[in-house]
Every structure is written in C-alpha cells, then in structure tokens.
Amino acid sequence: MMSPTPEQESLFKEWLGEHRGILVKVTRSFAVSPTDSADLEQELMLQIWASLPSYRRQAKASTWLYRVCLNTALTWHRGTARRERLLEPMADHGALASNGSSPAESAGDRELVDKLYAAIQGMPEFDRALVLLMLDGLAYREIAEITGLTENHVGVALTRARRRLASQMKGITDELE
C-alpha cells in the first residue's frame, strides 16, 4: 500500500469537509448498531485514505467516494466482534445522525428520514446502494460508473429498488401506525 502524498492528504481533508454526508449516509444504511456504525465509518475513511494514491481525477469526487464507500460497505463483514478495533468509536449512531444538524429541522422530516434508513437497512445490500444513489439524485450515468452496470440495466434495477423501497416504507408506516 502506498501512502498518500501531502497534496492528496489535503484533498482528503477537503473531501471530509465537503462530502462527509456520503460517509454518514452509507454508514447509516449498512450499519445497525452504533458500534458497527463507528467501525464502518472508520473503515470507510481508511479505505478512502488508502485508495487516494490511485485517484486519477477522471471521475467526480462524489462518484469516486461513493464507489469506494459502497465497495467497502458491501465487503465489510458484519459481526464485528471478531474484527480488530484499532480505534475507539468516534461517535454513536445518534450523534452521526444529528451531528451538525440544524435545530430547525423539523421533527417530521427527521422521523421520515429515520424511517427511510430503517427501510433501506431492510433491503438487499445492492438495493441499499442503489436507493442511496437514487435518493441523492445521481444520474443513471453516474450510477452506472459506480456500480459497473449499463445505464439500461441501472434503469431496470432502480425500478425494482424503488418498488422495494415503497414496499418497505409501507410496511414500516403500517407498523408505526
């Protein structure tokens, strides 16, 4: 593994400022418990850091970051009890969700967002990734770059993912009601 250059280190800091949301969204979508969330977020940051030397600026930073984060999350092993914890958890689940959030955020929106994360966590892993990308408003071309699918196939897969999300949301809403 190559160590990032000072220029890449400053880029990393810049990304953590601009695109921290990607890490949070991926973490909340793939990790359930606060401990796992902290573990996964650190793993994401480590993978971004380790992959920086291979960043060629051919893709948008957000696309590249999504690619690294989703690959890491997909290959990240749950049941982290057997994983070595090198660092203490940086924040709990709740903190990640509310860290930096505005007090003006409506309770309704927050509730809906929590429901959405709950619905996403209940979906198959790849659908979670697709829904994340879809809700963030990425174009088919960008989603295709991240997933490696064709744009046509992205369209088909998104249709299926939307259907599943709707189903999941309906189920959650029904449960709450």
Place this chain on the structure above:
Amino acid sequence: MNLNDYEGVWKRQELPVGSNADIASLVATFETKSRKLHAVVKVSDFAEAGAGFVVATAYAFFWWQMGRAGWPLAFAMALILGVTGFFLRERIRARRTRLGADAPMLEKIDADLRVLRRRCHLVRTLWVWYLGPCAGAIAIQVGLIIHRSPPWDPIREPAVFIGFCTFFALIFWFVWTINRRAVRKRLEPRIEELEKLRREITSDGEPHSTAGDPAGTSTDMTKYKIFFIAVPTALLAVFLLFWHLSSERHEADGARLSQLAAENARLRDENVKLARKIETMGHAVSLAGSPAPSATAAAPVRPAASNPASRQTVPLAGGLTPIEALGNAGRATARNAFATQLWAARTGDVALEASTITFGAEARARLEALAATLPENIRSEYDTPEKLMAFMLAGSPHPVGGMQVLGEDDVDANDVTLQTEWQHVDDPVVHQSDVNLVQDADGWKMVVPYSLVNRASDYLARTIAPPPAANPGK
C-alpha cells in the same frame, strides 16, 4: 407520500458539515494497518517461498556432502523449487488480480470472486502442486539415505521406517485437513455471499459471472502444472542426466590420464636409473681398459674367419688360386690335404682344420703349456692341441687369401714336402715356403712348424690372458 417526497426529505436531511476526523489518528491507524499487513505478507511470503528455498539449499548441501552419488537430490530440489515457484506465481497473480476499493462495484465483486475461487481451487488441488511434490522430494531423500546407508542404519529398521512414513503422512493429512477446513469455514461462505450479491445485481439481465470459476481455471491449472512443475523438472532432469553421463566420461578419461601420467613418471625414473647404471658401467670399463675377465670367460670364443675384416682387400698375384675356390678336397693326397687345410682355416671350420694338421713333439708341448694358461671355457672347447691350433689358424686376423703348389719332394711314401706360394688377404707380398705333410691312418696331414705354433701361442696368450690385477695400494 411518493418517491419524490422521499427524495425531498432525503435531500433536506441535515448532515454533518466538516470533518471531526482526527487526521493524525487516521494516518496512525493506516500506518499501523499497513505495517501489520506488510508483516503478514512478508511472513506469508517467507513461509511459502522462503521455506522452499531453505529446503532446496539444505538439499544442495547434502548433495555437496554426498558428492556425485547425491545427484538424485537435484530432482528433490527441482520439486521443492517448483512448489516455491508456484507459490510465488500465485502470489503475484493474486496481487495483480485484486482490484482496489475504487473499482466499479460489479468489477470489484467479480475480482474478489475470482481470487476466492482461485484460492478454493488451489486448496482442492493441494495434492497436485504442493503435497505431491513435497512427498516426492521426501521419498527421494529417504530412498537415497537408505540406498547409501550401511545395513545397520536405524532407518532400515521396519519399525523406524514405518514410524517415519506415518509421521510424514500425519503431517500431510494435517496440512490437507486445515486447508480443507479453511475452504469450508471461510472461503466457501464468502464466495456464497459474493455470489448472492452478484445475483442481486445481475438478476435483471446481467450475464452470470464465471470469474474465477474452477471450471474456467482448470485450463490455467493445467498450464501452471506444465510450466511451473513439469517443464522445469523435466529440463532439470535432462540436464542432470547429461551432466551425470558427461562427468562420468570425464572422470574415466581423467583416471586414464592419471594412470598414464603415473606410468610415464615411473618409466622416466627407471630411465634415469638405467642411464646412471650405464654411466657407472662405462666408467668401470674405461678404468679396466679391456673386456672384463668374467665377460671373456663367459662368452664362447669364436674364430674370426667370418669377420668382414678378413675379406680379400688386396688383389691376388698371378697364378695364385683363391682359397674360397679350393673347397674341401679331402686328404687323400698331400696336395689335397694342404688345400683342404687352407680352405678350412679360411672358412673357420675348426673341426675340419683340426683334422688336417699335426705337430712335432716340441710344438705339441708348447700348445699343451698354452692350454694350461687359458680360461676353462676355451680349454674345454678346444681340448686337443690340434683343435687349439686349428682355432688359432681359423681365427687369424690375416688369413691366407690365395695359394699355389709349385713342386713336391717325396721323402718317403708317408712324408712329402710341398713347395708353395701364398698371399695374405690384406698384403700384396707373395710368400714362398716348404710345407711338410705326413700320412697316417686317416690320411694326409700338414705338420705345423714350431715357429708358427710359438708365434700363434704368443698372440693368443696376449689376447685372452686376464689383465694384471689392480694395485691394492693405490
């Protein structure tokens, strides 16, 4: 609410801005993980490849210790190095195949599947590329030890041998078992997980991936077997065979050359010794000044008539008949007896010569006195005065080359005097003399005069008599 509402809420969610990550801590973690990973890789590389080199070096050492007889260990080395090469090849291949985290998801999953399936396949074929060659190398080593060791060697004991084989069989079984367990517990579940994920991705039309499928790698596996085990081993075997035969031939040539060199040295020494001996003998001969008495005594004395020096070198005077032309005329008449005597002397026929001559009392006494002074071998060979005189006449260095009878005076019926002319082979002077011949029961014989007997006796005494003894005082 519909999906558009969800998207709106999603985008409105408040997310943390800025980083609360401790870069220094992150770098430290990264460095620690990198170091750990490098350490694991190094240990793994050493354990897999380094161990092979160590074992091969040990085999090379044993081979060197055993000399040429240890050549089968080269095959064991080839097998072990083949396994090592295979390990290295697989490691390099795995590093090239593995994709980074920034690869597209589908490619990343395919690459991970390829690596995992390859590992599974390697473990399933462990006997082919790892345990088999290792067992072969051990078998070669043990076979060589048994072949070379004395009969009392413990390894020849059935119990020890069975124990040895059982020990290695258990080790191989253990390696095989833990690898199979790793496949069942770790690799296969992970492959299933990734395959499930891939099925989710491709369930809407993407073709099924055969990345790293064992069926797809079987050709690769065969190729690896050929290139990394069979081909190097075969090449090494051929090389060793030729080297072995060539070194045997060279060794035989060297041994033959060494033998020839030793023989050459021995002959050279012998030549030096003989040269010294010859030099010493030559010096002794020169000091003596004449042939050694022992040599004279040992060698039988022969008349010199056949000596080339006694050939006719001066032309005969007119009227003289060459002696060679006379032949054996017998002794029926005085003239015939005279001619036969000259021819016998000229041709060296001592017996014939002895039968044609006789003496007066004084001449006979002189010859008997001479015989008493002669070496035993001469005395025994020429045991009568006639034989001794015949020997001297036949051995004359100045034989008669030609003769003629000028006249004959008959003293009585048994006593005749012939007037003769004769010439030596090397002297132009023609001598005239009266020759007395007498007849007895055998026929006519020439009476050798005392003057001739005395002169010949003096000559013989000078020629054959032993040299004077060295003065012990000097």
